[in-house]
Amino acid sequence: NAGVMQNPRHLVRRRGQEARLRCSPMKGHSHVYWYRQLPEEGLKFMVYLQKENIIDESGMPKERFSAEFPKEGPSILRIQQVVRGDSAAYFCASSPLREFYNEQFFGPGTRLTVL
Amino acid sequence: QKEVEQDPGPLSVPEGAIVSLNCTYSNSAFQYFMWYRQYSRKGPELLMYTYSSGNKEDGRFTAQVDKSSKYISLFIRDSQPSDSATYLCATLRDDKIIFGKGTRLHILP
Numbered sequence: 001n002a003g004v005m006q007n008p009r010h011l012v013r014r015r016g017q018e019a020r021l022r023c024s025p026m027k028g029h030s031h032v033y034w035y036r037q038l039p040e041e042g043l044k045f046m047v048y049l050q051k052e053n054i055i056d057e058s059g060m061p062k063e064r065f066s067a068e069f070p071k072e073g074p075s076i077l078r079i080q081q082v083v084r085g086d087s088a089a090y091f092c093a094s095s096p097l098r099e100f101y102n103e104q105f106f107g108p109g110t111r112l113t114v115l
Numbered sequence: 116q117k118e119v120e121q122d123p124g125p126l127s128v129p130e131g132a133i134v135s136l137n138c139t140y141s142n143s144a145f146q147y148f149m150w151y152r153q154y155s156r157k158g159p160e161l162l163m164y165t166y167s168s169g170n171k172e173d174g175r176f177t178a179q180v181d182k183s184s185k186y187i188s189l190f191i192r193d194s195q196p197s198d199s200a201t202y203l204c205a206t207l208r209d210d211k212i213i214f215g216k217g218t219r220l221h222i223l224p
Contacts, residue, residue: 043214
């Protein structure tokens with residue numbers, strides 16, 4: 001029974017390139033959450049998605065960032081035209097139901113480095 | 116004022132000691148509180164959660180909420196080197212988990 005999977009684990013991009021981060025939720029989980037952890041900062045909520053729907057994107061930067069969770073396949077967090085300030089660890093979490101906060105399991109994260 | 120405040124540490128204690136980790140929160144409407152443990156280069160894992168005030172115990176871990184002072188605590192008894200990690204307190208607002216910055220804990224063998 002695999003946990004939440006994220007890939008790649010490490011991603012290096014040059015300024016101006018695009019970064020695509022993937023998250024496969026746990027089996028049976030249909031709710032996905034993305035968080036960003038900047039150096040010396042706590043985890044910050046970015047976006048909450050269900051299959052084919054963005055439920056809450058109040059934590060997403062207004063520009064360059066987008067997220068999707070298609071009917072088939074993993075959830076994708078996309079960062080266009082990356083800048084050095086985007087360097088961070090990006091975590092996704094999944095849960096079976098919206099109310100199951102105590103069953104929100106986190107993946108190992110993708111560490112993005114922008115050169 | 117940040118919604119959840121947590122001293123980043125680091126906190127170093129000898130093996131076997133009782134560890135006390137603390138957070139304060141700003142909004143008295145918060146009802147749900149969690150503690151996560153995060154090992155280096157890993158994702159956070161939920162340790163304990165509590166609803167409203169009171170204590171909750173699970174093995175060597177005790178979570179405590181004092182709503183009158185907006186103070187949440189995690190106690191670790193008989194601390195082990197394997198407890199060395201970053202501990203994040205968190206609460207719930209509008210279905211979003213709001214995290215503190217985390218406290219780095221080192222248990223010295």
